[in-house]
Amino acid sequence: MSAPNGVMMQYFHWYNEPDGTLWNELSEKAETLAAAGITSVWLPPAYKGTAGGYDVGYGVYDMYDLGEFDQKGSVRTKYGTKDEYLNAIKNAKQSGIQVYADVVFNHRLGGDAEEEFKATPYAPSDRQQPIGDEVTIKSWTHFKFPGRQGKYSELELHWWHFNAADYNAYEQGDFEAVFLFEGKTFDTEVDMEKGGFDYLMGCDVDFNHPEIRDDMMHWGEWIVDFTGIDGFRFDAVKHVKAGFFPDWLQNTRRYSGKSLFAVGEYWSSHIEALHHFIEVTGGDVALFDAPLHYNFTEASKSGNDYDMRAIFDGTLVKDQPTLAVTLVENHDSQPLQSLESVVESWFKPLAYALILMRRDGYPCIFYADYYGAHYKDTGKDGNEYEIWMDSHQWLIDKFLEARRKHAYGDQYDYFDHPNTIGWTRLGTDEFPGGLAVVLSTGDEGTKWMEVGRANTTYIDLTEHIDEPVTTNEDGWADFRCLAGSVSVWIPQADA
Numbered sequence: 442m443s444a445p446n447g448v449m450m451q452y453f454h455w456y457n458e459p460d461g462t463l464w465n466e467l468s469e470k471a472e473t474l475a476a477a478g479i480t481s482v483w484l485p486p487a488y489k490g491t492a493g494g495y496d497v498g499y500g501v502y503d504m505y506d507l508g509e510f511d512q513k514g515s516v517r518t519k520y521g522t523k524d525e526y527l528n529a530i531k532n533a534k535q536s537g538i539q540v541y542a543d544v545v546f547n548h549r550l551g552g553d554a555e556e557e558f559k560a561t562p563y564a565p566s567d568r569q570q571p572i573g574d575e576v577t578i579k580s581w582t583h584f585k586f587p588g589r590q591g592k593y594s595e596l597e598l599h600w601w602h603f604n605a606a607d608y609n610a611y612e613q614g615d616f617e618a619v620f621l622f623e624g625k626t627f628d629t630e631v632d633m634e635k636g637g638f639d640y641l642m643g644c645d646v647d648f649n650h651p652e653i654r655d656d657m658m659h660w661g662e663w664i665v666d667f668t669g670i671d672g673f674r675f676d677a678v679k680h681v682k683a684g685f686f687p688d689w690l691q692n693t694r695r696y697s698g699k700s701l702f703a704v705g706e707y708w709s710s711h712i713e714a715l716h717h718f719i720e721v722t723g724g725d726v727a728l729f730d731a732p733l734h735y736n737f738t739e740a741s742k743s744g745n746d747y748d749m750r751a752i753f754d755g756t757l758v759k760d761q762p763t764l765a766v767t768l769v770e771n772h773d774s775q776p777l778q779s780l781e782s783v784v785e786s787w788f789k790p791l792a793y794a795l796i797l798m799r800r801d802g803y804p805c806i807f808y809a810d811y812y813g814a815h816y817k818d819t820g821k822d823g824n825e826y827e828i829w830m831d832s833h834q835w836l837i838d839k840f841l842e843a844r845r846k847h848a849y850g851d852q853y854d855y856f857d858h859p860n861t862i863g864w865t866r867l868g869t870d871e872f873p874g875g876l877a878v879v880l881s882t883g884d885e886g887t888k889w890m891e892v893g894r895a896n897t898t899y900i901d902l903t904e905h906i907d908e909p910v911t912t913n914e915d916g917w918a919d920f921r922c923l924a925g926s927v928s929v930w931i932p933q934a935d936a
Contacts, residue, residue: 447480448804449541449766451483452467452483461519465521480537484543486501487518487668488502490502490550496513501550501643541702542673550643552581552583556579558582559576560576560606560609561574565607565635568619568637578609578611579610580606581644582598582603594659602650605640627639630684631680674705679708704726710732715732715757733753733768734774736756749856749880750858762802769793772807777828790903790927791882793836806837810837815830839929843876852865863878863920876930877918877920877930881923885921887921893916894916897912897932901928902936905926910930
């Protein structure tokens with residue numbers, strides 16, 4: 442974590458305009474974000490994707506092209522040029538914000554030439570059984586990187602640097618398969634969905650190939666030197682040989698002499714899968730708490746039928762809090778995206794209180810929840826939809842203020858009602874006063890709670906409730922919230 446009570450911000454969403462302005466926007470807003478309480482930012486993949494200046498960054502073409510070379514139809518990426526990226530990192534760090542780079546190791550897309558070789562087709566839904574004999578295929582597996590001309594790395598990629606792809610130029614019609622290349626195997630140290638979820642998309646990188654391993658180690662050393670970043674967000678870790686991550690991370694830390702924070706995206710609602718990844722990687726990589734996100738989604742859709750006493754059941758932050766990055770929404774779960782699992786807008790203030798006001802976990806704020814978002818896209822049913830995502834910036838800033846000034850010390854939970862729950866933080870010598878949080882998914886709620894300060898008047902920082910509350914001689918009081926709402930109570934003298 443970047444600081445005591447640190448808070449990460451995912452500084453992008455899927456539908457940021459492809460106008461090359463995001464890096465400059467961060468440069469301009471870094472001081473304001475730091476003042477609000479943001480201590481780190483997770484930036485989108487900064488290298489050239491197959492769609493050039495339009496690619497969100499996950500269709501990886503060239504990891505060494507940070508918006509520097511004329512490749513795939515543009516010099517800049519969706520977010521700006523190499524120099525603008527480096528300047529954004531510098532300005533963020535000068536403002537006291539650490540910067541985490543998004544790293545996509547799993548696959549490559551947009552090869553420059555086709556190659557012919559032998560491969561065996563497997564069913565996309567089952568990677569255990571072949572659905573045909575070995576055949577000769579032709580696929581886009583030669584990556585020449587002509588715009589870069591060997592700068593930073595001379596390695597060109599060929600079919601033998603990958604283990605699978607889903608495209609064969611010789612196949613006609615609707616034939617769908619994942620083609621396992623001759624002499625290759627699917628990695629088993631991956632999520633076991635679909636019989637083994639090594640293959641995700643594009644040309645699947647073979648991490649057992651020595652030239653790939655060497656180049657990835659070199660890239661880690663290069664990116665830290667070149668940019669000065671403070672850590673990484675690893676994409677799609679459940680599709681990559683798990684043991685690769687601690688090897689790569691330890692090498693990059695050793696080379697750089699920096700501690701380098703790391704969080705992985707193991708997107709699964711099954712907590713056992715997350716525990717297994719943590720065990721295999723020796724606890725070297727934190728994980729996003731996807732099960733908590735799914736709990737938020739369910740609670741937001743169920744309303745007062747959801748038992749809020751169970752909101753943390755089956756979550757990483759409950760089981761392994763020091764390795765949990767807690768979140769409400771992200772670019773994959775937002776409306777119309779591949780893992781769409783929307784947390785309804787009315788519940789988002791409650792969800793952000795549940796990650797920002799509590800002792801455990803490293804909370805991550807989503808750009809589109811903070812600034813709002815408006816976009817159009819096609820849904821899975823083929824129809825076009827217009828989406829408006831609400832800005833919750835005003836309330837999130839209030840929560841950040843409370844986290845920065847008051848969310849310290851012992852935590853007492855009052856999770857004793859299916860709709861109305863609360864907790865208190867008692868403060869410390871350095872941060873006295875503490876706070877009380879109460880929220881309800883049903884009717885207006887009250888919670889009799891201890892804050893540890895006798896005869897002290899508390900006010901609702903959210904301004905939802907005007908009347909103050911005064912504790913008794915033992916430091917207890919009835920703290921209130923409105924229906925379907927949350928209130929954060931802090932000492933009036935500290936406001």
